[in-house]
Amino acid sequence: MNKNDETVSAFIDHELSNSEQCEQVDLAVNDVNYRYQMARYQLIGDVMRKETGDKINTHFYADVSAKIAQLEPHAQSAKATQLPQSNSPSLLSQWFKPLSGLAVAASVAWIAVFSLQNVVVQNGDLELNEQIAVHVTSPDVSQQVEFLAKTPVIQHSTPVSANAILQPGSGQLKWQSHLNQPVSQAKLNSYLVEHTEYSTSMQGMIPQARVAGFDLNR
Amino acid sequence: MNHNFKYVNGAILVLLLQSPLALADQAAQKAMSLIQTMSDAMHHNSYSGDFVYLHGNQLEAMTIQHLRTDSGVKERLFSLNGEAREIFRDDENLTCIWPASRKVVLDKSKKTSFSPLWIPEDVNRLSKFYNFKIVGMGRIANRDSKILSISSKDNLRYGMQIWVDVKDGYLLKSVLFDDQNKIIEQVMFTRIEPLENSDMLMVTLTPQILPEMSQIQSHSNFLSTKTMPDSAWKIGKLPAGFWMESSYKKPKLMSDEYFQHMVFTDGLASFSVFIEKQSKDSLLGESSMGAINAYGMIVNDYSVTAVGEVPSATVKLLVSTISYE
């Protein structure tokens, strides 16, 4: 595929296939007019979104490019050292990682749950005050966790269930229908967000934890 | 010894002469004081912590970073399991991001406090529907804590227990019970510690909206009007102890239509009622998600839906009595 203008348009929208996108990168890198066209298309979007501020600089990237070209060879970006190997045949597999915008959240694979008031069910009997540490992997859970929240000081409470098995959540909290009728998750979730935000008695972390716990499938 | 005996006898007499109501009030006041301590700590301190949110047999692990600066509060909540989800809040903006789904929810922040528990002003009023009592001590996240019980006197609201850190006042654990004393949901910190400000932290606490993300919902809160609901709507019966705290009229996304949003509370629990034109995704009947219950019905071609952290009986009671005249 060669460059044609429609392809440039699709390229900046990242709407080409992997191979097409790579090919366009090749073309763009080697053709200054291609880059100018990209810059103009980018400008159109910036203007439409009113992101350009009071003064549009139409030569910004060219200025940066010129400054980079003037850098001493040793100051320029060195050839990459050996790239991490990957078993995946994908061209970009060694780079592409499906991380969220802040890598910390998505890359955390383990949490340690230290429950200091847990009751462990062993052979059907409850044992008090044992401390258990449970490692929960995410998203692939390799262990099931038995968890009981028993608080001896509560006069009238009973444990949830002596055989309660906790499944690590997958962010798939869903509204359950009581009448076997379909429930609009999106509609109820939008109501929940509104309620969470407007209710003064639901403040802070806990209600947001509920909101963060649901799956926003449309 | 005689003097001591008199002193002890006198003290016992004072206690005996105090009415149960007075004692209950004192207990409630102590409980309120503990709640206030906890609220101040969670709002005014900067902290970071990992906590688990348990609902049913599902466990969600999350991290919270709460930073207090001279110019206000910045907070970030993100999930540690399942699809990555993040919520950013400061004094002005609320941003919810689902990076994998490329979805962003934007809103103006309505909150004036990040306290995990509302500090009720009218203790006496609350005491009609809840019992407040400090019931003991516990240890959570390697911290000693006082345990406060807030138990419901009827089946229209949930009870709860909260663990408050003795040293720093953090909320360490919170458990929500139904009227059968069955645990509905829990939040428990496994780690909580002070948070130091830094340049990188400021970057971390700022939402990053990437170009491929689409704005799935944008609440025009600045266009919402705090106003009484249309007078044609009549509420036949409020659940005992609940009153309408606020009412809004808000524009619907990408539409000329509005929906009405009423918030009801008893001072501790709350639920919302939404009224809008009937559509194919209107809720009919009951639905629930963890501690949240919803109930919906159609009244005069309008969808009336109540949603809140109250038992299903409560939302059903109110919605069932709404009429249009």
Next chain:
Amino acid sequence: MNSNETDAEIVKRVQNGDNKAFDLLVIKYQQRVINLISRFVSDYSECQDIAQEAFIKAFRGLHNFRGDSQFYTWMYRIAANSAKNYLASRSRKVPAQGIDAQDAEFYDGESRLKDKETPESKMLTKEIEKTVFDTIEKLPEDLRTAIRLREMQGMSYEEIAEIMGCPIGTVRSRIFRAREAIDIELRPLIE
């Protein structure tokens, strides 16, 4: 291939010595970087200078970029630190409010830039904006809708196709034709 994958491909090329590839990243992110810096620095000329410096720092440091995060995240941090360092060097207090990426990213139409702009540059900016919006208004409705959904709602071609009830190829063509129509009007102003 999504945006991050394309960025990663470009980064790889730069790391392999293809400096021109870095231009593509500059083109893509220049405005956002400038807008981010403008949260700290009110003078527009200074914002641009700092943004250029930030890109050059990023270029120099790209061999250290390991792809653990997205390129823009990394670039964002460099830009933010550049702004703060600039202010610190001039003994100005860094705004306690810190960065609000939402303002830098969003379509709020507000800018805190107080620039030492010349009347000519201000006029050119207005001219460019007017040209873009006037041309859009004159577009056939299907083209106008397609480009608005793409640029202002950030929708994918697939999503736009679903909304407009047409094939993805048609969406691609409409967006291109809309851009081309605007570009024809814009080119004389820019070149």
